[in-house]
Amino acid sequence: MSDVVLSIRGLSVEIPTRAGVVRPVDGVSYDIRAGEILGIVGESGAGKSMAGNAVIGLLTPPARIAAGEIWLNGNRIDQLKGDAMRRLRGKQIGMVFQDPLTSLNPLLSIGDQLTETMLTHLPISRAEAEKRAVAALEEVGIPGAAERIGSYPHEFSGGMRQRVVIALALCAEPSLIIADEPTTALDVSVQAQIIALLKRLCRDRGTAVMLITHDMGVIAEAADRVAVMYAGRLAELGDVRDVLTRPQHPYTDGLMASTPLASQGKARLHQIEGAMPRLTNIPQGCPFHPRCSYAQDKCRAAPAPEITGGHAACWFPLIAEKVS
Amino acid sequence: MALISVKNLTRVFDVSKPWLNRVIERRAKAYLTAVSDVSFDVQERSTYALVGESGSGKSTIGRMLVGLLRPTEGTVEINGVNLATESDAATVDKIRSDIQMIFQDPFASLNPRWRVRDIIVEPVVARGGDATGLAEKLLEQVGLSALDAGKFPHEFSGGQRQRICIARALSSEPKLIVCDEPTSALDVSVQAQVLNLMSDLKDDFGLTYVLISHDLTVVQHMADRIGVLYLGRLVEEACPEDLFANTKHPYTKMLLEAAPRMDGFGREAELPEGEIPDPINPPSGCAFHPRCPVATDICRRERPEMRKLGDIRVACHLAE
């Protein structure tokens, strides 16, 4: 397929620790196509951010890619080092993090930061870059962009800062944006604005977006496809509507049922017993089996199967009319 | 009678720069009105929820309810006793032991150097009570094991720590627990466990909850009555059915529209206007008017009074 922007194949990340080598990401594979938002959802410790960091070469040592391949626009990038990775990061991959202040230089005006980024990565003149900087700020909905181009990051509110970061991530015209919990630090009303902005930019420019979040609601509204992660592995991967309305993996099913819904009233919430295993203590076989009410001997013995046919990595995927 | 009665509660913080900076930069003192003229009652054995975004003053109200902060103006009465002015030490002590709090961050709310047993029984021991075997009993009641009493907090996950916090809150046999964002640091599946536990304990112990949250779905699931706060002011108060189906205040409407929905596939939400204003210089009249789609002249001039529309209380000139 020509329009696959990012392709991850069997990616594993390892961290050597005192208690042995742990694998926060274990054999994860997914693709993101141009103009598509892939939501990566999971609870804390699921390895969702770690996979994103592996793509942009930002794993903190001693964490390292132990296996697998990462392809970006047909080029293999998991073995790139130092400078080559940095150039790629600015040019082809844009990044938006939870805390906008980590991506902005507090000592440079936002106009300078935008212009510098463009001059580094695009063959344009300074005058052209300055013109495009204003356009970029207008595009992300900053009122009075021309006047505010000389302002510094601290002069913006949280929501506006996140817009600046998005403008910065987009200004070198990357083919992929990795957004790691971009709205977690923001209020509900601002979150809705930022999500709408990401959706619009992705659609208009054909940029691929990896949207990492713990919020199922955000995924439902923003993503085209969703990857559900559990204990470093993919539990389920598929079209967002299919996965959320007809989950085949018992974990996704439990996750959906444990979210309070308007329709439910005061009835007890469904709960998945226990908690995500610690990395040092991931169970044999399917990592979810100790918490799974459908688990059978096979689940305890053999690792969960690859996702084939349906969308769940499960020996006994739930079928539409599940027995409850 | 209401267990808690809050009247005209106001809290102002002095956010001025240090004296020397003010003199040099020729700045006046700066004040932030975190809570402004808020009144509500909480019935015994009910769950009252305060919702709002950042800067809405919900946590400040929570801290005033339990006595961690003194009101600038207005009163908080618990069982008819105003803790800020009550002089009888025995009465104050009695009321204080009736109030407990659960905090947002399960990693900061347990002293990392204390064993779980000592943490849980502290409210009892501090009053000179006998705490024999209490920690073990409470741990089992919140779904942990009595064997956990000898461990330190770092050996537990976030959800388990929140259970320990709940056990500590229960140890002094309180009537009222103020829960400040009790599940917002937790994952969804763990949140469900904690919310279920809270519901069970409420019935078992006859508790009253004040639940502070930004999460509408949690509030809707738990609360008997919901107060919506915006910029330190109570803008609407209703039972969940009314609030979600028969919304009166434009801010509440905006909040409900903006919240992401699990079934909102590809939804193009009607986007909220602007952002929350600076609480040091709040807008004139109704604080919401700059973002309000239906605001008129009177909204810019006059701050709306709290009005009763049936069972709903709303502070909006135009609501009907």
Added chain:
Amino acid sequence: MSDMTQKIPQKSRVRLFLDSDIFYAFKRSPVAVASTIVVSILILSALFAPLIAPTNPFDPASLNLMNGFTGPMAPNAFTGETFLLGTDDQGRDVFSTILYGMRVSLFVGVAAVLFAMVLGITLGLISGYVGGWTETIIMRTADVQLTFPSILVAMLIFGVAKGFTPVEYRDQMAIWVLIVAIGLSDWVQFARVVRGATLVEKRKEYVEAARLIGRTPFAIMLRHILPNVLSPVLVIATISLALAIIAEATLSFLGVGAPPTQPSLGTLIRIGQGFLFSGEWWILLFPAVTLLALALSVNLLGDWLRDALNPRLR
């Protein structure tokens, strides 16, 4: 009660320490292990000086002036006795004087650091937790004190105290004055670090939980905050110990410290430097090397501790 609690297995503090990351990191750091071994050997030999030292250099009865200026490992020309590290002008065994001198140095160093620590922790906790004017007064005092070099402060205190002490008690008092002088010039950094850590801790919710149940500020500071601000204190205490030992040596070298009747390593170095140019190098060299080894290994240990307790710096 206890039959219930006793059934519950509870890891002891020692067990927890042996399982901790700090101890694991310690075992894997050659520098930390080596400096700990050196420090332990030095401290133990100072503690058991009377058992190890061949002579008691301060017992006039055991001294023989004929043994003066004997070189290390060489028999004395008159008496034929040999001394491991030689003797000084009065025939005192240098090895023994070093062992006894180290006792004085370590005692002064440890006592001064403890004094500075108690003072600094108390003032730091109070200023951090109470705030307001109390904080302003304490911290401004600290600022003012920092503008004086600490040796100068110590000499000033020493000089003033000497003026008030009757002549016959001066030698006895000298050690205690030294401790107070070094301690007073050293409390500021403890106070600053503790105040900083207290400001962080007091905002945490466990402190609010304690306030909520009506714990007094004193109980909160002592039982809740103090245990959580001790790890940076430990680092500073270790580094301060090295500095205090050097400060004591400096003062003694300048002649305002430990008296010749109770010589510390600094006093020994002062005595020894008089003989350097007449060829009796051992009287200076061995005390100096001992001081270096002591201060360096304590310092290395402090540096390692700082890195180990502060993962962000790694």
